[in-house]
Amino acid sequence: MSLRIYNTLTGQKEIFKPIKHGEVGMYVCGVTVYDLCHIGHARATVVFDVIYRYLKYLGYKVTYIRNFTDVDDKIINKAISEGTGSHEVAERYIKDFYKDIYPLGIERPTCEPRATDHIQEMIDMIRILIDKGYAYEAGGGVFYSVGRFEDYGKLSGKKIDELLAGARIEVDEHKRDPLDFALWKESKPGEPAWESPWGMGRPGWHIECSAMSHKYLGKTFDIHGGGRDLIFPHHENEIAQSEGVTGERYVNYWIHNGFVDINKEKMSKSLGNFFTVREVLVRYHPEVLRLFLISSHYRSPIDFSDYNLKEAKKVLDRFYDILWFAKTANMVSVSMKEVLHEENDDLMKRFEDAMNDDFNTALVIGYLNDLLRDLNRLKDRMPNSTSEEKKEILININKGVGVVKRVGDVIGLFCVDPDEYIKGQRLERIKELGIEEVEINRLIEERNNARQRKDWDAADNTRSYLEKKGIVLEDTQEGTSWRIKDSVKATV
RNA sequence: GGCACCGUCGCCAAGUGGUAAGGCAGAGGUCUGCAAAACCUUUAUACCCCGGUUCGAAUCCGGGCGGUGCCUCCA
Secondary structure: OOOEEEEOOOOEEEEOOOOOOOEEEEEEOOOEOOOOOEHHHHHHHHHHHHHHHHHHHOOOEEEEEEOEEOOOHHHHHHHHHHOOOHHHHHHHHHHHHHHHHHHHOOOOOOEOOEHHHHHHHHHHHHHHHHHOOOEEEEOOEEEEOHHHOOOOOOOOOOOHHHHHHOOOOOOOOOOOOOOOEEEEEEOOOOOOOEOOOOOOEEEOHHHHHHHHHHHHHOOOEEEEEEEHHHHHHHHHHHHHHHHHHHOOOOEEEEEEEOOEEEOOEEOOOOOOOOOEHHHHHHHOOHHHHHHHHHOOOOOOOEEOOHHHHHHHHHHHHHHHHHHHHHHHHHHHOOOOHHHHOOOOHHHHHHHHHHHHEOOOHHHHHHHHHHHHHHHHHHHHHHHHOOHHHHHHHHHHHHHHHHHHHHHHHHHOOOOOOHHHHHHHHHHHHHHHHOOOHHHHHHHHHHHHHHHHOOOHHHHHHHHHHHHHHOEEEEEEOOEEEEEEOOOOOOOO
8 A cells, every 4th residue: 555645735645756756845834933832833843754754754755844933923023012022932842842842752854944044935936926927016015926926726725706705804005906925025114124126125934845845855846734714824825935036836635733722712823712832841751742733633723622632642661561571570580682673573564554645644543552462461460370381471572662662763653762761750750749759658668568567558648648649659579669559531 | 714523321431234332310229236348230212403325324425403523834
């Protein structure tokens, strides 16, 4: 089965055929850097990170470009309100983007160009658009004449006359037609400004992506991505600009991810119902957020809630438990040589089939859960096995864990050391519980003494004391361990 | 008003023509001193409703109802 991708342009899943054999050019609209990233930004970044990783897994040489929009009205406004410059604002939020988003296990794109580094390329494109009659100068700026581009609306399925009927179009006295959009704006005093044939000014929003994608990927490239909300007008306008300039097809496959909702409503700054990545990461491991984000298909809306995050955490914890077990058991029992080259082709095949069907990560997680149950079943057999059998079981567990890790590499999960994951979670949460780790260990020892005396009342008292504190004990053959009590029922 | 998308177990979520994956929660059980964890069993005669096409539909078509998004900055 070959890779099939849902193409917004045609509204269908299509078999993916790259322009150049074995290579893929992909451009994804990044963020406008005027504030901290919220979960919606995280979703878009994670979704395309998974796509990037999977394309590479398939053996493609991928050129992945994701831009920063660092010149924009909102940035300017922020700078004014802070009394700083827009360059400072942009720089700061680019830093914050790295700080907040990269812990989610994001691989660096091939290039992360900034709009302000490509002003000349934009000017060059605008010039051609004017020469070709697609754009006109007016009031110190330049506008794209939407009516001149025959295919306008082909991506979003909109028709020009229907758009005109809509009552929500920006009014600008200089526009010949209300649908026209700005390619170049005259700068007001104090705003960032660049020299241009039309005087000091700054670029409109849409032209930067046309200019940068053209520069790094050429006239026609394979994949262009972004959030659903970018389909219109941003991507529609990009097509008008780029195809206006080159006269050739701009993009073969358009991929758009769905929104993150809060109570079935789109998360957005303007609605004020957003959570920043930063505040979520205070309470949850980054991989929990990542797992939550890829537990649904990338085109579906997902509802963000504490309950759903807790559920994701529970699932992730289970995987790290078996990962930890395999790691610990291997130290004493099986040399890695015995397991490293083991393959599990059937499972990898299922994984590939799921991913090939428009990157169905939700199905992949389902398969992974099946596998996890198999592994726990094996693990449960160990106590009653001979040492020969134990070794055999461990080898099989390692095969499965190998698959988990390999799939994890592609979807960006299970990438941290199990010890670190488990201890890290404990350390972060234990502060909230008002108890010290040494105290827990002391009580465990005390309780185990009681258990040896068969003083069950004392033992149970200690256990329930700890449970009230939020600490759950687990008695195993290897001794007593503890974990932070996590209930998906608890709400915040 | 125009254009899209969506409606699957209490909740989350795959499945888009061949007879309903997976997770959470629930119930019973194994293990355990008792628990916890894990495992086992169990939980949708059925996919918003009504028609139609078909040997056969959650899946296709038509009509409702409900929800969301885009048409303004937005991942």
